[in-house]
Amino acid sequence: MLEYERLAHAEGLAAGLRAxxxxxxxxxxxxxxxxxxxxxxxxxxxxANALAERxxxxxxxTGSRRDYRPDVALAVAAARLGSTRRLLDRAVxxxxxREAGGEPLTRKQLVAGAIGDLVTxxxxxxxxxxxxxxxxxxxxAVHDRIAAIDWEVAKLFGANGYLTEHPARAxxxxxxxxxxxxxx
Amino acid sequence: xxxxxxxTRVLREVGLECAxxxxxxxxxxxxDPDDMAPHLxxxxxDLIRLVCTPARFRDRPLRLDGQEYGDTTCLQRVVGTAxxxxxDAGAVLAAPGPALAGIVVDVLGGPEQQxxxxxxxxxxxxxxxxxxxEPRGGNDATGMLTRLDRTPDGRALHGAKRYIGxxxxxxxxxxxxRTGPSPLSIRAALVEAPLADCARRPLDTIGLKGARLSxxxxxxxxxxxxxxxxxxLPASRRGMWGAIRTFLSMRVQVAAMAVGTAQALFxxxxxxRPDAPGVDEVRLSLDAAHTVLYEAxxxxxxxxxxxxxxxVAKLVGTALGVRVARWAARSLxxxxxxxxxxxDKRVRDVHGFEFMEGTxxxxxxxxxxxxxxxxxx
Numbered sequence: 202m203l204e205y206e207r208l209a210h211a212e213g214l215a216a217g218l219r220a221x222x223x224x225x226x227x228x229x230x231x232x233x234x235x236x237x238x239x240x241x242x243x244x245x246x247x248x249a250n251a252l253a254e255r256x257x258x259x260x261x262x263t264g265s266r267r268d269y270r271p272d273v274a275l276a277v278a279a280a281r282l283g284s285t286r287r288l289l290d291r292a293v294x295x296x297x298x299r300e301a302g303g304e305p306l307t308r309k310q311l312v313a314g315a316i317g318d319l320v321t322x323x324x325x326x327x328x329x330x331x332x333x334x335x336x337x338x339x340x341x342a343v344h345d346r347i348a349a350i351d352w353e354v355a356k357l358f359g360a361n362g363y364l365t366e367h368p369a370r371a372x373x374x375x376x377x378x379x380x381x382x383x384x385x
Numbered sequence: 386x387x388x389x390x391x392x393t394r395v396l397r398e399v400g401l402e403c404a405x406x407x408x409x410x411x412x413x414x415x416x417d418p419d420d421m422a423p424h425l426x427x428x429x430x431d432l433i434r435l436v437c438t439p440a441r442f443r444d445r446p447l448r449l450d451g452q453e454y455g456d457t458t459c460l461q462r463v464v465g466t467a468x469x470x471x472x473d474a475g476a477v478l479a480a481p482g483p484a485l486a487g488i489v490v491d492v493l494g495g496p497e498q499q500x501x502x503x504x505x506x507x508x509x510x511x512x513x514x515x516x517x518x519e520p521r522g523g524n525d526a527t528g529m530l531t532r533l534d535r536t537p538d539g540r541a542l543h544g545a546k547r548y549i550g551x552x553x554x555x556x557x558x559x560x561x562x563r564t565g566p567s568p569l570s571i572r573a574a575l576v577e578a579p580l581a582d583c584a585r586r587p588l589d590t591i592g593l594k595g596a597r598l599s600x601x602x603x604x605x606x607x608x609x610x611x612x613x614x615x616x617x618l619p620a621s622r623r624g625m626w627g628a629i630r631t632f633l634s635m636r637v638q639v640a641a642m643a644v645g646t647a648q649a650l651f652x653x654x655x656x657x658r659p660d661a662p663g664v665d666e667v668r669l670s671l672d673a674a675h676t677v678l679y680e681a682x683x684x685x686x687x688x689x690x691x692x693x694x695x696x697v698a699k700l701v702g703t704a705l706g707v708r709v710a711r712w713a714a715r716s717l718x719x720x721x722x723x724x725x726x727x728x729d730k731r732v733r734d735v736h737g738f739e740f741m742e743g744t745x746x747x748x749x750x751x752x753x754x755x756x757x758x759x760x761x762x
Binding site for chain 1: 518521528547548588589590591592707711714715716717718719720721722723724729732733736737739740744745746749750
């Protein structure tokens with residue numbers, strides 16, 4: 202798990218996702234009709250998504266016979282968490298470089314508090330991930346936590362983070378990835 | 386609790402009818418927000434324009450189900466917007482017409498300026514824009530850098546504006562800029578196409594693509610002295626005073642779009658999975674959010690000096706929107722965001738309201754300051 206998180210943190214969501222999926226055929230182990238992959242299997246039907254393409258992630262239609270593997274879904278969550286931490290690093294850099302009222306935004310208590318909350322939340326979620334059982338309920342809970350943290354990180358970028366050209370798009374793509382791995 | 390009068394109730398019902406039309410155009414507008422020709426002239430877009438236009442400038446009276454409407458109140462607009470956003474908030478923002486710029490022209494403009502502005506929009510095919518936000522300073526007006534310099538012929542705009550709705554396609558707009566260093570020197574200028582020495586480009590946003598957020602760069606764009614809004618007003622009421630009044634209306638409008646979009650997401654889940662876990666809790670939150678919203682709009686109408694109700698409405702609406710989006714994606718099953726394009730679009734859209742008219746932190750500060758003032762803190 203740590204390796205998937207480390208890879209996504211160091212190289213981005215796609216690198217972590219590729220590693221997380223390396224031991225399984227995503228099309229046969231995902232819970233729904235479409236799944237996120239990095240390497241598109243030959244002959245797979247792709248569901249186009251421009252945002253995901255920019256992150257090196259693709260979505261493909263799954264097979265008709267599937268055997269859901271929550272353990273793979275947890276590995277995907279680890280990759281997502283690494284991507285979250287990567288974005289948080291960027292957000293802190295971004296805020297430290299912006300000023301309001303003559304001081305860096307990171308000195309503002311509301312902003313500093315938000316950063317503290319997010320560091321705490323990512324740490325807690327890493328431990329939840331380590332303790333999670335490979336069952337649908339635990340998978341859903343961990344992916345949900347990550348989506349919530351991703352959104353709080355995205356807010357730190359302001360409106361810039363709502364542009365498709367901005368790296369914060371990885372948070373939105375991560376939400377799509379998670380959505381393909383959580384069984385209802 | 387606000388009791389809506391008959392006119393406002395009719396506006397809500399007609400808004401809900403028109404919402405279906407907006408839902409039908411939602412994906413097309415999202416895919417190509419520049420191709421609005423197929424949608425112009427629709428009943429929904431016409432309604433949005435007429436509701437935002439003062440009665441004396443409408444090309445025809447606004448009559449709905451036997452009710453006749455004069456100038457609309459903030460409450461009426463908000464009730465209408467929330468209903469329309471239940472169809473599609475992106476399409477609401479893509480509507481040609483006075484929109485936010487109209488509010489500031491109506492507050493700050495002289496009769497001739499108002500006439501110029503509203504006549505330019507009367508064809509239903511012309512967009513307006515409201516240019517306040519800057520690339521570095523966000524919505525912080527005190528740090529505004531755009532200048533309105535004096536020239537031998539009048540004034541010239543220098544600077545940049547960012548995240549301006551319909552800024553690249555608007556033929557008429559309002560631009561805020563400084564004429565000097567003091568807070569009172571911030572003025573609003575009415576500008577019209579063709580904008581000389583102005584580069585305009587649309588920005589590609591993750592959602593709310595219909596808003597066609599844009600960047601405008603002014604490099605000496607000429608502005609006639611008579612195009613400065615508020616020349617007929619005392620100096621203290623020419624610039625930021627009008628902007629602040631506009632912000633309050635804008636803030637509740639954004640909240641209305643967030644609540645309307647949240648309601649649309651709820652409707653989607655109810656349609657496909659009526660017994661989804663959490664349905665009752667979400668319904669309760671939506672009912673409460675509508676009440677908060679309507680009360681905030683009524684406060685803008687009756688207590689325009691109070692900023693906190695609008696901030697509370699925006700905080701409630703945007704947080705609820707994101708929460709309902711996450712719930713809807715989970716409730717509709719694995720890969721629902723990839724197999725249901727309208728769901729995906731609404732989820733992308735609902736995150737955009739956070740960045741319009743003041744982020745969560747800005748609203749929290751407004752609410753806290755109001756409370757501290759009230760308690761002498």
